Amino acid sequence: MFTIGVDLGGTNIAVGIVNEKYEIVKKASCPTQAERDPVFIVDDIAKLIIGLCQEAGIEQKEIASVGIAAPGSVDPVSGVVKYANNLPFRDFPICSLLKERIECQNIHLENDANAAAWGEAVAGAAKGTAHSVMITLGTGVGGGVVIDHKLYSGFNYAGAELGHMVICEGGRQCTCGRKGCFEAYASATALIQMTKEKMAACEKEGRATLLTKVAAEQGRVSGRTAFMAAKAGDPAAEEVISEYCGYLACGLTNLINIFQPEVLSIGGGISNEGDSLVNRLMDKIVAERYGGSTVKPTEIRIAKLKNDAGIIGGALLK
Amino acid sequence: MFTIGVDLGGTNIAVGIVNEKYEIVKKASCPTQAERDPVFIVDDIAKLIIGLCQEAGIEQKEIASVGIAAPGSVDPVSGVVKYANNLPFRDFPICSLLKERIECQNIHLENDANAAAWGEAVAGAAKGTAHSVMITLGTGVGGGVVIDHKLYSGFNYAGAELGHMVICEGGRQCTCGRKGCFEAYASATALIQMTKEKMAACEKEGRATLLTKVAAEQGRVSGRTAFMAAKAGDPAAEEVISEYCGYLACGLTNLINIFQPEVLSIGGGISNEGDSLVNRLMDKIVAERYGGSTVKPTEIRIAKLKNDAGIIGGALLK
Numbered sequence: 001m002f003t004i005g006v007d008l009g010g011t012n013i014a015v016g017i018v019n020e021k022y023e024i025v026k027k028a029s030c031p032t033q034a035e036r037d038p039v040f041i042v043d044d045i046a047k048l049i050i051g052l053c054q055e056a057g058i059e060q061k062e063i064a065s066v067g068i069a070a071p072g073s074v075d076p077v078s079g080v081v082k083y084a085n086n087l088p089f090r091d092f093p094i095c096s097l098l099k100e101r102i103e104c105q106n107i108h109l110e111n112d113a114n115a116a117a118w119g120e121a122v123a124g125a126a127k128g129t130a131h132s133v134m135i136t137l138g139t140g141v142g143g144g145v146v147i148d149h150k151l152y153s154g155f156n157y158a159g160a161e162l163g164h165m166v167i168c169e170g171g172r173q174c175t176c177g178r179k180g181c182f183e184a185y186a187s188a189t190a191l192i193q194m195t196k197e198k199m200a201a202c203e204k205e206g207r208a209t210l211l212t213k214v215a216a217e218q219g220r221v222s223g224r225t226a227f228m229a230a231k232a233g234d235p236a237a238e239e240v241i242s243e244y245c246g247y248l249a250c251g252l253t254n255l256i257n258i259f260q261p262e263v264l265s266i267g268g269g270i271s272n273e274g275d276s277l278v279n280r281l282m283d284k285i286v287a288e289r290y291g292g293s294t295v296k297p298t299e300i301r302i303a304k305l306k307n308d309a310g311i312i313g314g315a316l317l318k
Numbered sequence: 319m320f321t322i323g324v325d326l327g328g329t330n331i332a333v334g335i336v337n338e339k340y341e342i343v344k345k346a347s348c349p350t351q352a353e354r355d356p357v358f359i360v361d362d363i364a365k366l367i368i369g370l371c372q373e374a375g376i377e378q379k380e381i382a383s384v385g386i387a388a389p390g391s392v393d394p395v396s397g398v399v400k401y402a403n404n405l406p407f408r409d410f411p412i413c414s415l416l417k418e419r420i421e422c423q424n425i426h427l428e429n430d431a432n433a434a435a436w437g438e439a440v441a442g443a444a445k446g447t448a449h450s451v452m453i454t455l456g457t458g459v460g461g462g463v464v465i466d467h468k469l470y471s472g473f474n475y476a477g478a479e480l481g482h483m484v485i486c487e488g489g490r491q492c493t494c495g496r497k498g499c500f501e502a503y504a505s506a507t508a509l510i511q512m513t514k515e516k517m518a519a520c521e522k523e524g525r526a527t528l529l530t531k532v533a534a535e536q537g538r539v540s541g542r543t544a545f546m547a548a549k550a551g552d553p554a555a556e557e558v559i560s561e562y563c564g565y566l567a568c569g570l571t572n573l574i575n576i577f578q579p580e581v582l583s584i585g586g587g588i589s590n591e592g593d594s595l596v597n598r599l600m601d602k603i604v605a606e607r608y609g610g611s612t613v614k615p616t617e618i619r620i621a622k623l624k625n626d627a628g629i630i631g632g633a634l635l636k
Binding site: 073082083129130131143147148150152153154155156157158159160161162164165166167168169171176177178246247250253254257258259260261262287288290291294295296297298 | 461468470471473474477479480482483484485486489495496565568571572575577578580605606608609616
């Protein structure tokens with residue numbers, strides 16, 4: 001049997017057929033065109049699914065389930081996207097509309113960060129564990145929590161918003177309205193802001209920094225700028241990374257003290273820094289986690305599924 | 319059938335027989351005398367249990383289970399207290415030692431904050447819910463998490479340390495070694511410190527405040543001092559309470575965004591302020607919780623079991 005995962009993003013809809021080894025056997029995508037009537041988005045999801053099955057020579061009846069990973073606030077039980085920031089969904093019954101368009105009637109829906117955490121728990125960095133937490137460091141900070149082999153998102157499915165835990169009361173403004181959220185310090189957006197602030201400070205002080213050169217080569221300041229300049233030995237960049245990693249380690253230590261998961265995995269663009277990122281975080285985490293050396297420690301790992309997390313996580317939804 | 323709960327504290331050992339309606343039918347206590355060999359503490363727990371059964375006219379074989387709520391780090395599976403701050407326990411096999419002294423061989427062990435959260439979930443403020451969180455505002459800030467009708471404390475049983483979530487990175491020193499923990503701002507100890515700081519500032523500025531009068535009447539500054547003076551209309555006390563409640567609401571909102579429990583209950587000494595405390599917190603929580611008015615909100619309630627939380631929570635352990 002096969003399952004299908006749908007990664008519904010603000011820019012692209014990506015669909016993949018996944019086999020029993022959790023591998024994507026075939027995938028395809030199309031632009032979301034988020035501004036249109038959302039019914040057309042469902043039409044395109046159905047077309048991608050039907051087309052993929054034909055191309056792969058798989059009959060639709062061989063598809064055991066379809067799982068949609070969608071941004072925003074979703075109700076997995078009713079299959080309704082209640083609200084999404086980047087998509088025109090308001091109480092949109094995406095699952096029932098998709099059922100009208102494909103043969104498979106076993107359709108699941110989850111928030112995209114939750115689906116990614118589920119994918120990592122079943123087939124990625126936290127495979128084999130009962131309790132794991134994943135955070136995604138991208139435009140924002142997404143979170144997903146797996147407890148006792150099940151996704152946990154609260155009694156109203158709105159929980160696991162791990163990015164919206166304040167770590168600096170009264171600090172940097174977050175998009176959610178609070179001040180000092182983990183997301184306002186640990187997202188790629190926050191790192192870009194810190195990098196720009198450091199570049200401005202250096203310019204003001206007449207201090208030379210590779211940050212300017214790296215940003216010019218990239219054509220913009222990105223989440224990689226400071227990491228690249230720091231690797232080249234730039235002290236100002238090192239200060240940015242050190243500040244950023246201090247906040248990141250603070251939030252991760254909070255999550256360890258709260259959940260003590262077997263594995264805490266880090267995904268999203270910033271996670272491309274790999275184990276060198278994890279190494280930068282460990283000193284502070286080891287010094288600050290509760291229980292110290294008396295308890296078996298949570299392992300911090302880089303997420304494995306990368307850009308396929310939404311498809312694989314979606315395909316594995318139950 | 320009956321069950322027995324043991325609330326093992328740094329000062330007293332309290333034991334109670336609990337009936338099927340979750341009521342304490344008889345209880346007794348003795349001093350812990352924490353400095354002695356811990357085997358004598360187990361002797362006293364056994365004596366209290368045997369004595370209570372005799373007094374209540376209940377045969378020991380009518381006791382279905384005994385549950386011990388102990389401070390510190392415990393392993394509920396092996397029945398071992400690994401470490402406790404206020405008691406001389408280091409990898410102490412309390413359950414097996416108690417089994418040698420009483421007839422009942424079904425003995426459970428839990429951390430005291432977890433046991434209290436379990437008591438509230440089954441028989442208290444969160445009765446009837448599947449997912450609930452409890453925090454205890456006392457000397458420290460304790461936490462307990464119930465997910466899907468089960469206590470959750472991580473893969474190593476060291477989790478749910480909700481007081482050791484940093485809300486002010488680099489802020490007030492916490493006893494755990496971190497700076498800026500929720501506990502360092504929301505415990506009774508923190509409130510006492512804030513009250514003393516305000517009294518010192520008022521004295522320095524020559525500003526009159528009822529805080530001094532209330533503290534003199536109490537014979538000391540307590541967690542109630544600022545609440546009492548604020549109720550009498552003292553502006554300086556109102557400033558203390560407003561600051562304290564701001565931090566408390568910040569941490570509670572974090573816990574809502576993370577867990578979205580059906581009920582978040584508040585126990586411990588500070589919770590004696592009752593619904594007026596909850597009312598002071600709600601404006602900030604309602605403004606800051608994720609999902610706003612689009613999701614069913616977590617209810618904030620004062621815990622119900624009060625000083626019996628350890629006994630009832632222990633007696634209900636499974």
